Amino acid sequence: MTISFKDRIAIVTGAGGGLGRAYALELARRGAKVVVNDLGGTRDGTGHSDAALKVVEEIEAAGGEAMSNGGSVTEYAQMVEMVARAKERWGGVHILINNAGVLRDKSFAKMEPEDFRFVVDVHLNGSANCTKAVWETMREQAYGRILMTASSTGLYGNFGQANYGAAKLGLAGLTKTLHLEGAKYNVRVNTIAPVAGTRMTEDLFPPEAFKAFAPENVVPAALYLVSEDAPTNMIIGAGAGMFHAAYVTMTQGVLLPEAERTPEGVAAAWDRITDRTGETVPQSGAEQSMAILTLLQGG
Numbered sequence: 674m675t676i677s678f679k680d681r682i683a684i685v686t687g688a689g690g691g692l693g694r695a696y697a698l699e700l701a702r703r704g705a706k707v708v709v710n711d712l713g714g715t716r717d718g719t720g721h722s723d724a725a726l727k728v729v730e731e732i733e734a735a736g737g738e739a740m741s742n743g744g745s746v747t748e749y750a751q752m753v754e755m756v757a758r759a760k761e762r763w764g765g766v767h768i769l770i771n772n773a774g775v776l777r778d779k780s781f782a783k784m785e786p787e788d789f790r791f792v793v794d795v796h797l798n799g800s801a802n803c804t805k806a807v808w809e810t811m812r813e814q815a816y817g818r819i820l821m822t823a824s825s826t827g828l829y830g831n832f833g834q835a836n837y838g839a840a841k842l843g844l845a846g847l848t849k850t851l852h853l854e855g856a857k858y859n860v861r862v863n864t865i866a867p868v869a870g871t872r873m874t875e876d877l878f879p880p881e882a883f884k885a886f887a888p889e890n891v892v893p894a895a896l897y898l899v900s901e902d903a904p905t906n907m908i909i910g911a912g913a914g915m916f917h918a919a920y921v922t923m924t925q926g927v928l929l930p931e932a933e934r935t936p937e938g939v940a941a942a943w944d945r946i947t948d949r950t951g952e953t954v955p956q957s958g959a960e961q962s963m964a965i966l967t968l969l970q971g972g
């Protein structure tokens with residue numbers, strides 16, 4: 674079955690290059706009208722350029738429909754205006770891909786609080802800003818597909834990226850609550866953890882790998898996750914043609930007798946506490962309390 678985005682209106686942030694550009698081009702090729710947002714700054718988030726405009730020109734040259742937006746995701750008012758302009762011209766917003774991002778890598782020992790704050794602001798608050806700007810529209814339409822962009826750093830950690838990792842796992846957390854709040858309104862929210870050769874990773878990949886990790890190899894997962902039949906509340910990794918899921922899980926745990934509720938008791942029960950046999954993937958925070966109650970009731 675072909676996945677079409679005909680008559681869908683999509684916003685892709687940070688779509689002036691890299692992954693965002695690849696998403697925007699393919700959404701447009703499959704019929705979506707696309708808002709190409711990009712501030713056009715450098716990798717560390719300074720400066721401006723007309724990167725978004727160039728991608729709009731590419732989309733139009735290929736016969737698609739797009740509008741550029743040079744707003745910053747960190748400015749809520751600019752995101753509200755971006756959504757208003759899309760609605761004015763096309764009548765709604767069905768898809769939001771929160772993709773804009775910056776890097777300010779340094780070991781935590783050397784990281785200035787400002788570099789921590791700035792990176793969290795762009796990735797986490799920026800995605801919350803754009804999502805808040807479209808949220809009411811999606812609820813009213815009873816249709817919305819939102820994709821957050823996490824990273825292996827957020828899910829698993831990476832030396833030198835404390836700021837980035839904190840923001841990225843925050844986005845997976847944002848997905849988990851928004852998917853619950855959006856479910857009733859047919860708003861589905863997912864997270865992608867891409868791996869791609871872009872300017873963000875240009876110093877990491879050797880040239881051969883850079884080609885294998887072309888952004889186009891992430892596009893299929895991103896587009897499926899914002900399609901009509903998209904799942905919700907998933908964390909999907911994608912790179913170089915490999916696709917996988919990542920889960921936040923919970924072990925069965927142990928109910929310690931009162932006398933053992935001491936640090937020593939926890940140490941003694943450590944193997945049982947962390948035993949992964951029968952591990953589950955809770956679908957909401959309440960499941961943790963439920964699991965505890967079940968144990969208390971002797972279940």
Ligand code: NAI
Pocket residue numbers: 686687688689690691692693710711712713714715716718724744745746747771772773774775795799822823824825866867868869870871872873874
């Ligand atoms: P990129 O640097 O090519 O793209 C990021 C885009 O976001 C840039 O065009 C930049 O101008 C834009 N941007 C930055 N600050 C902005 C702001 N305040 N408002 C609007 N736009 C802004 O890098 P890439 O690799 O395409 O990254 C896309 C997303 O994927 C990012 O969120 C990144 O963290 C994430 N990611 C990428 C990985 C990779 O292997 N390339 C790995 C894991 C995550």
